[in-house]
Amino acid sequence: MKPQRKHSAALHTCYPCRRTIPYRVYAVIHTCGIISLMYHHAHSLATADTTLTTSLLLIADVVLAFMWATTTCLRFNPVHRTEYPKRYLAKPKEDFPKLDVFICTADPYKEPPMMVVNTVLSVMAYDYPSDKLSVYVSDDGGSSLTLFALMEAAMFSEHWLRFCKKNSVEDRSPEVYLSSKSQYWTDEAENIKTMYEDMKKRVEHVVHSSKVDTRHDHPTIVKVFYHSYFISVLQSDETEIMPNLIYVSREKNGASPHHFKAGALNTLLRVSSVMTNSPVILTLDCDMYSNNPRSPLHALCYFSDPKLNPSLGFVQFPQKFRGVNKNDIYASELRRPFVISMVGFDGLMGSTYVGTGCFFNRRAFYGPPTNLILPEVDELGPNWIADKPIKAQDILALAHDVAGCNYERNSNWGSKIGFRYGSLVEDYYTGYRLHCEGWRSIFCNPPKIAFYGDSPKCLIDVVSQQKRWTIGLLEVAFSRFSPITYGVRSTSLLTGMAYCQYAFWAFSLIPLVIYGFLPQVALLYGVSVFPKSSDPCFWLYIFLFLGAYGQDLLDFVLEGGTCHCWWNDQRMWLIRGFSSFIFGSIEFTLKTLNLSTHGFNLTSKVNDDEKQSKRYEQEMFDFGASSIMFFPITTVAIVNLLAFVYGLYGVFVWGEGLVLELMLVSFAVVNSLPIYMAMVLRDDDGKLPKNVCILAGSLACFVIMSVFFVLK
Numbered sequence: 018m019k020p021q022r023k024h025s026a027a028l029h030t031c032y033p034c035r036r037t038i039p040y041r042v043y044a045v046i047h048t049c050g051i052i053s054l055m056y057h058h059a060h061s062l063a064t065a066d067t068t069l070t071t072s073l074l075l076i077a078d079v080v081l082a083f084m085w086a087t088t089t090c091l092r093f094n095p096v097h098r099t100e101y102p103k104r105y106l107a108k109p110k111e112d113f114p115k116l117d118v119f120i121c122t123a124d125p126y127k128e129p130p131m132m133v134v135n136t137v138l139s140v141m142a143y144d145y146p147s148d149k150l151s152v153y154v155s156d157d158g159g160s161s162l163t164l165f166a167l168m169e170a171a172m173f174s175e176h177w178l179r180f181c182k183k184n185s186v187e188d189r190s191p192e193v194y195l196s197s198k199s200q201y202w203t204d205e206a207e208n209i210k211t212m213y214e215d216m217k218k219r220v221e222h223v224v225h226s227s228k229v230d231t232r233h234d235h236p237t238i239v240k241v242f243y244h245s246y247f248i249s250v251l252q253s254d255e256t257e258i259m260p261n262l263i264y265v266s267r268e269k270n271g272a273s274p275h276h277f278k279a280g281a282l283n284t285l286l287r288v289s290s291v292m293t294n295s296p297v298i299l300t301l302d303c304d305m306y307s308n309n310p311r312s313p314l315h316a317l318c319y320f321s322d323p324k325l326n327p328s329l330g331f332v333q334f335p336q337k338f339r340g341v342n343k344n345d346i347y348a349s350e351l352r353r354p355f356v357i358s359m360v361g362f363d364g365l366m367g368s369t370y371v372g373t374g375c376f377f378n379r380r381a382f383y384g385p386p387t388n389l390i391l392p393e394v395d396e397l398g399p400n401w402i403a404d405k406p407i408k409a410q411d412i413l414a415l416a417h418d419v420a421g422c423n424y425e426r427n428s429n430w431g432s433k434i435g436f437r438y439g440s441l442v443e444d445y446y447t448g449y450r451l452h453c454e455g456w457r458s459i460f461c462n463p464p465k466i467a468f469y470g471d472s473p474k475c476l477i478d479v480v481s482q483q484k485r486w487t488i489g490l491l492e493v494a495f496s497r498f499s500p501i502t503y504g505v506r507s508t509s510l511l512t513g514m515a516y517c518q519y520a521f522w523a524f525s526l527i528p529l530v531i532y533g534f535l536p537q538v539a540l541l542y543g544v545s546v547f548p549k550s551s552d553p554c555f556w557l558y559i560f561l562f563l564g565a566y567g568q569d570l571l572d573f574v575l576e577g578g579t580c581h582c583w584w585n586d587q588r589m590w591l592i593r594g595f596s597s598f599i600f601g602s603i604e605f606t607l608k609t610l611n612l613s614t615h616g617f618n619l620t621s622k623v624n625d626d627e628k629q630s631k632r633y634e635q636e637m638f639d640f641g642a643s644s645i646m647f648f649p650i651t652t653v654a655i656v657n658l659l660a661f662v663y664g665l666y667g668v669f670v671w672g673e674g675l676v677l678e679l680m681l682v683s684f685a686v687v688n689s690l691p692i693y694m695a696m697v698l699r700d701d702d703g704k705l706p707k708n709v710c711i712l713a714g715s716l717a718c719f720v721i722m723s724v725f726f727v728l729k
């Protein structure tokens with residue numbers, strides 16, 4: 018997309034980042050460094066008799082170079098954008114397009130119904146013509162609890178919407194608004210607070226008192242909530258229609274595949290098509306409430322631009338989370354994928370889709386921009402005019418029909434139409450496939466955060482979530498549509514390569530394991546695998562390391578992060594490498610060999626362990642759960658500690674020989690400090706369980722001893 022300059026009536030502008038040119042220059046220099054390193058390895062292979070270690074180091078460096086190249090594609094043309102929603106507002110209200118909002122939920126215990134209710138209310142209260150707004154909730158749990166909560170929400174919404182519009186409330190999630198104390202408290206506010214608390218009590222009472230199973234077998238339920246009129250507060254003779262609120266629980270049975278969230282979204286796509294068929298769709302996860310009532314206008318600044326319009330598939334807002342601790346110890350903000358890379362993608366074909374907070378052009382789900390693929394019946398196509406009342410008998414009957422679990426059999430749904438199946442990261446995969454079809458996208462990041470969600474607050478949840486992503490990304494990497502083969506041809510070299518960064522995310526496991534064990538164990542035997550400090554190659558290593566890490570830090574800080582957060586973020590890369598990537602790759606392999614299956618393990622959104630929340634606030638790592646996931650990371654921490662101690666002693670004995678080894682080991686040890694503390698110094702529930710420590714200690718000894726036989 019050619020950057021365009023500001024002119025007065027424009028709805029949006031786009032500026033290239035200032036770092037672009039220096040980055041390109043540096044890329045050339047760094048590339049020369051990498052080539053020299055490869056030459057060094059090739060030379061050692063040919064001359065020295067250290068074939069095994071050199072080959073391993075070569076493999077590690079090739080993977081690192083590949084990762085670096087993919088990141089560099091995202092640094093080629095980063096852009097920033099600004100929208101002018103006020104200018105859009107000047108349009109007559111009739112010209113605003115209809116908007117369908119999709120909200121997914123799946124389990125009333127991991128995703129409390131009150132959380133869903135707040136998300137629903139926050140979008141129903143958008144600053145948007147209410148008669149053009151429809152909110153669809155997909156409940157994959159088929160739970161009567163969620164249904165009950167929505168019924169309550171529907172009743173409360175009338176009061177809430179009126180209250181928000183009358184008092185120009187900014188926080189449209191009632192929970193957030195009512196728990197913030199900085200408000201002027203009026204009788205009216207007191208009143209709405211009582212109503213909200215009553216509703217909350219009823220809903221939570223039902224949730225606590227009835228133990229329902231999250232069912233895997235349930236019939237279709239489609240429930241349209243009664244929509245009444247409410248008197249507009251500004252001109253008392255005018256009436257305004259409430260937004261539509263529709264609950265959908267698709268039919269499920271054990272025999273037909275249901276494709277997790279992608280399946281749920283496709284069901285909503287069909288049901289909404291029959292009922293309202295709005296040209297613009299917003300997808301949200303149930304924890305992502307709206308924090309900015311004007312975000313649809315930001316998105317429309319792009320969708321209404323005729324220059325972008327014919328091929329603009331989606332507008333993605335960043336994922337932001339509430340309650341992240343000060344220095345973000347688990348890197349839950351995911352600043353790299355959700356902001357830094359987005360800015361880079363945006364200058365190529367557009368941001369990736371991250372599953373939530375994304376406005377879609379409905380047409381994008383029906384084939385490439387130039388080639389409309391029509392579904393089975395007219396009512397499901399993007400051109401269908403949905404003008405019947407949504408409670409009409411035939412409309413409801415059709416909605417039921419298209420939410421059936423056998424509906425998609427032998428159809429294009431999930432392959433050519435709708436959200437794409439075949440990966441546990443249906444978001445990344447769907448966005449990628451749309452880019453392959455020629456759709457473009459936009460990253461929209463206005464200063465007022467559009468949505469806030471929930472992120473896992475304990476380490477095991479973090480690494481389990483990322484294990485699911487690892488599996489999903491590998492599914493894409495090894496599919497027929499792999500970015501490295503199909504992607505680079507269908508999009509562009511840079512976009513395809515940039516997508517590779519994620520698809521092959523887990524591959525960084527290879528250099529991590531090699532650099533985490535090989536030099537350390539060699540050091541323990543007094544053998545050096547890196548060049549001595551008198552060798553010019555010594556400086557090559559230093560330069561490449563500092564260059565790559567330094568640029569990474571710069572990216573982080575330029576996109577609004579702090580140095581301390583960056584440090585925690587890079588540490589999480591190591592931690593996830595030795596947990597999520599390892600176990601994700603194993604599960605992926607088992608599944609490919611048909612030895613196991615894996616599902617979509619929901620991330621829990623309840624934090625009711627007070628002690629644990631406190632530890633999180635104090636930035637203490639929480640290992641708590643005795644999980645095999647922490648086993649490799651503990652092992653590598655122990656090996657590095659041993660090597661560090663031995664290396665310190667060695668410096669005095671061998672002098673300059675092992676400087677690079679020692680630097681590497683020190684870096685690993687500093688990164689592992691929380692692990693050592695969790696092993697020996699701590700006594701709370703978050704410490705590393707004894708059995709994990711003992712097992713890891715034994716494995717560390719085993720690794721060190723077995724290398725003895727290889728080296729000697």
Ligand SMILES: O=c1ccn([C@@H]2O[C@H](COP(=O)(O)OP(=O)(O)O[C@H]3O[C@H](CO)[C@@H](O)[C@H](O)[C@H]3O)[C@@H](O)[C@H]2O)c(=O)[nH]1
Nearest residue numbers: 121122123157277278281302303371372373441442619620
């Ligand atoms: O069978 C399923 C499984 C999940 N969901 C919903 O999908 C959403 C995301 O699930 P969550 O457990 O919160 O996953 P996260 O790891 O937090 O989500 C990230 O990763 C997912 C892909 O793995 C994306 O779908 C999400 O948008 C993205 O935020 C939730 O609203 C769920 O209710 C369903 O509707 N049906």
Ligand SMILES: [Mn+2]
Nearest residue numbers: 302304471620
């Ligand atoms: Mn989530």
